[in-house]
Amino acid sequence: MSYSYASIVPLIGGETIAMQNVFGKRPEHIMSYEAFQANDSQLLNYYNNEVPYQFLDNYSGSLKEVDVVNTVCPCAGLSMLNVNANANADANNWMFESANYVLKTLKPKVFWGENAPGLYGSMGEPVVKRLRKIGQEYGYTFLLYKTRSNLHGIGQVRNRSFYFFFRDENTPIFDYIEKPMEKIEDIIRNAYVSDDDPMNALVNDKKPSDDPWYKYVLEKLEGGITHPEFFEKLESSTNPMNYIESVEGNYANAAKWFDENGYPKQAERCRIIDAKYASGGNVMKRCTELGKGHTSAFVGHFATQLAHPDEDRYISIREALSIMKMPKDFQLQGGRKNLNMICQNVPVCTAQDMAANVLKYLEGGCDTMQTDFIKQNNTNKTIEYVNNTTTLDEFFVDTISQ
Numbered sequence: 001m002s003y004s005y006a007s008i009v010p011l012i013g014g015e016t017i018a019m020q021n022v023f024g025k026r027p028e029h030i031m032s033y034e035a036f037q038a039n040d041s042q043l044l045n046y047y048n049n050e051v052p053y054q055f056l057d058n059y060s061g062s063l064k065e066v067d068v069v070n071t072v073c074p075c076a077g078l079s080m081l082n083v084n085a086n087a088n089a090d091a092n093n094w095m096f097e098s099a100n101y102v103l104k105t106l107k108p109k110v111f112w113g114e115n116a117p118g119l120y121g122s123m124g125e126p127v128v129k130r131l132r133k134i135g136q137e138y139g140y141t142f143l144l145y146k147t148r149s150n151l152h153g154i155g156q157v158r159n160r161s162f163y164f165f166f167r168d169e170n171t172p173i174f175d176y177i178e179k180p181m182e183k184i185e186d187i188i189r190n191a192y193v194s195d196d197d198p199m200n201a202l203v204n205d206k207k208p209s210d211d212p213w214y215k216y217v218l219e220k221l222e223g224g225i226t227h228p229e230f231f232e233k234l235e236s237s238t239n240p241m242n243y244i245e246s247v248e249g250n251y252a253n254a255a256k257w258f259d260e261n262g263y264p265k266q267a268e269r270c271r272i273i274d275a276k277y278a279s280g281g282n283v284m285k286r287c288t289e290l291g292k293g294h295t296s297a298f299v300g301h302f303a304t305q306l307a308h309p310d311e312d313r314y315i316s317i318r319e320a321l322s323i324m325k326m327p328k329d330f331q332l333q334g335g336r337k338n339l340n341m342i343c344q345n346v347p348v349c350t351a352q353d354m355a356a357n358v359l360k361y362l363e364g365g366c367d368t369m370q371t372d373f374i375k376q377n378n379t380n381k382t383i384e385y386v387n388n389t390t391t392l393d394e395f396f397v398d399t400i401s402q
Contacts, residue, residue, distance in 0.1 A: 003362055004028050005068040008098050009036050012341045013043030014324060015072050015114060018351035022359055026051055028066050033057050039341055046330055056101060068110045068358060069102045072346055075116035092127050099131055103138040110358050112164040114346050119161035120146040132373060140165040147378035151177055152350040155184035155294040162354050171374045172366035174357040176381050184291040185309040191319040192328035199318035203336050208307040212263045213240035213287040220257050221247055227312045237295045241285040250274050298323050299343045325349045
């Protein structure tokens with residue numbers, strides 16, 4: 001049986017492309033709001049503007065009903081990278097607005113989306129309660145699923161929450177997933193290469209070995225070896241500042257070397273860092289990143305500082321797209337000025353496993369529980385659930401480990 005789907009607020013489309021890979025066809029239509037037009041245009045361009053696209057701002061028309069709708073609403077409201085993250089952040093309203101529109105108007109069998117790991121934790125509880133309330137109003141149960149992208153075959157420890165509404169009296173239990181992980185350096189090495197690909201442009205035109213922090217490591221701590229030689233000896237991901245700390249414990253020697261070699265800003269930074277550590281503080285480390293095995297989440301400055309494993313350069317836009325498992329023919333319009341759009345995306349491989357679970361549910365292959373709410377944790381293989389209740393404030397009464 002063939003199932004139809006649509007997307008709302010897809011951003012550049014990792015989740016929608018995952019749906020296409022699983023369902024075997026493009027979305028029936030794409031819905032969004034004017035605030036997301038710049039991101040959405042990347043996906044529309046990939047589809048050659050052949051998929052109908054509709055803004056919902058002040059929209060009073062009707063759209064075709066579908067079996068499934070997916071979304072990637074902004075996660076800034078609950079992101080650990082946002083110092084002002086909280087359940088009342090304005091960014092969270094997009095989850096509420098899209099859920100209300102989709103469940104009321106399109107009435108799909110499943111509506112699902114992705115958000116920050118905070119949605120699964122205590123910070124996200126008020127948001128989850130409100131989402132559940134919207135679902136209950138229209139006859140939907142709710143599943144919250146926590147996972148990490150390295151469990152889905154990609155060398156990136158990217159913790160995420162996925163949420164699912166089901167037009168059902170029961171809630172399905174999804175498969176746990178733990179696939180062999182492709183190392184981050186191999187993803188970069190195996191990226192699609194074509195001489196005329198505009199995505200060959202680098203995310204950063206400088207050389208990693210010219211980064212003063214990395215230069216200190218290569219020249220002073222390692223006796224003058226090259227970037228490829230240093231990468232070869234690494235056992236896991238690091239950056240020069242972490243490496244300095246692991247070898248020397250503090251930045252006193254580095255400060256002296258920077259002073260002697262014409263890097264006064266870095267020398268002063270060393271003294272500031274040591275003072276902060278001495279007072280129990282933390283520091284932000286912005287320097288070349290060396291990815292081996294797996295890395296932290298591919299977000300923020302990390303994307304512009306990730307070095308190629310074998311060449312003294314930073315990665316290309318195509319390699320950045322590959323890290324998120326985007327198709328080899330996907331073009332990022334605007335080039336590296338829009339690099340952050342890649343970072344805001346969902347890794348296709350992670351979303352694809354979620355889409356496969358959705359398809360399995362539609363085909364009747366999932367076990368279900370007589371409850372309107374399940375929290376399922378793919379990282380530790382546990383399930384929490386509530387007995388069906390008329391109150392949203394009743395906490396989980398049972399936990400299952402599988």
